[in-house]
Amino acid sequence: xxxxxxxxxxxxxxxxxxxxxxxxxxxxxxxxxxxxxxxxxxxxxxxxxxxxxxxxxxxxxxxxxxxxxxxxxxxxxxxxxxxxxxxxxxxxxxxxxxxxxxxxxxxxxxxxxxxxxxxxxxxxxxxxxxxxxxxxxxxxxxxxxxxxxxxxxxxxxxxxxxxxxxxxxxxxxxxxxxxxxxxxxxxxxxxxxxxxxxxxxxxxxxxxxxxxxxxxxxxxxxxxxxxxxxxxxxxxxxxxxxxxxxxxxxxxxxxxxxxxxxxxxxxxxxxxxxxx
Numbered sequence: 001x002x003x004x005x006x007x008x009x010x011x012x013x014x015x016x017x018x019x020x021x022x023x024x025x026x027x028x029x030x031x032x033x034x035x036x037x038x039x040x041x042x043x044x045x046x047x048x049x050x051x052x053x054x055x056x057x058x059x060x061x062x063x064x065x066x067x068x069x070x071x072x073x074x075x076x077x078x079x080x081x082x083x084x085x086x087x088x089x090x091x092x093x094x095x096x097x098x099x100x101x102x103x104x105x106x107x108x109x110x111x112x113x114x115x116x117x118x119x120x121x122x123x124x125x126x127x128x129x130x131x132x133x134x135x136x137x138x139x140x141x142x143x144x145x146x147x148x149x150x151x152x153x154x155x156x157x158x159x160x161x162x163x164x165x166x167x168x169x170x171x172x173x174x175x176x177x178x179x180x181x182x183x184x185x186x187x188x189x190x191x192x193x194x195x196x197x198x199x200x201x202x203x204x205x206x207x208x209x210x211x212x213x214x215x216x217x218x219x220x221x222x223x224x225x226x227x228x229x230x231x232x233x234x235x236x237x238x239x240x241x242x243x244x245x246x247x248x249x250x251x252x253x254x255x256x257x258x259x260x261x262x263x264x265x266x267x268x269x270x271x272x273x274x275x276x
């Protein structure tokens with residue numbers, strides 16, 4: 001366990017500076033969006049009321065009140081989140097391939113460490129998971145701060161306040177911020193299983209090179225097919241025979257099996273097939 005934690009700390013430190021950059025970019029762009037959108041709304045209100053001589057109630061009836069919902073559905077808010085997701089997706093591959101990049105022997109030194117090679121696999125997966133949770137946690141901190149700034153910049157009569165819970169229940173955001181613990185386990189557990197599947201596919205490529213690319217793609221396809229097998233069998237063959245809760249439990253069981261298989265196959269490749 002101690003060596004596993006040291007590996008997690010090592011992997012964490014290698015990405016930490018980029019993580020801080022992502023957080024900084026996200027905070028800057030979203031805060032800039034709050035300021036821009038609030039100033040634009042207030043400017044539109046001033047023009048409508050003082051130049052077009054609309055009443056306050058007529059303006060609100062025509063344009064609606066300002067709230068954080070207006071911000072959360074714009075590119076100012078969503079694009080930084082998508083950027084973080086894209087960078088983390090790339091890092092799922094880079095966290096392995098950087099050990100083979102260049103002419104050094106770092107991959108060799110990593111694999112001959114006096115610890116189980118499975119710890120290397122688990123440490124990399126844990127690092128990805130920590131950074132995902134870190135970005136989500138920072139976003140949860142940013143939302144009330146940005147909401148407060150918006151409230152300061154928009155007159156009270158034109159502003160509607162919403163809680164963080166109401167904001168995170170938006171269609172896109174409720175995936176990042178599940179409303180219940182069960183939803184959290186399901187969504188982020190599925191994400192972690194997907195990361196492990198990609199890790200194992202990468203190890204297929206590292207073990208067999210050109211043939212490994214085919215093996216990796218085939219492995220991903222089989223894993224996805226197995227995961228969705230209960231739904232496919234129930235809908236296409238049995239004609240919706242199972243109840244929804246029964247199908248749910250079968251999907252959870254399939255996900256656990258796919259996850260366990262990814263780790264087991266990855267461990268086998270690391271110990272028996274991997275090429276430095």
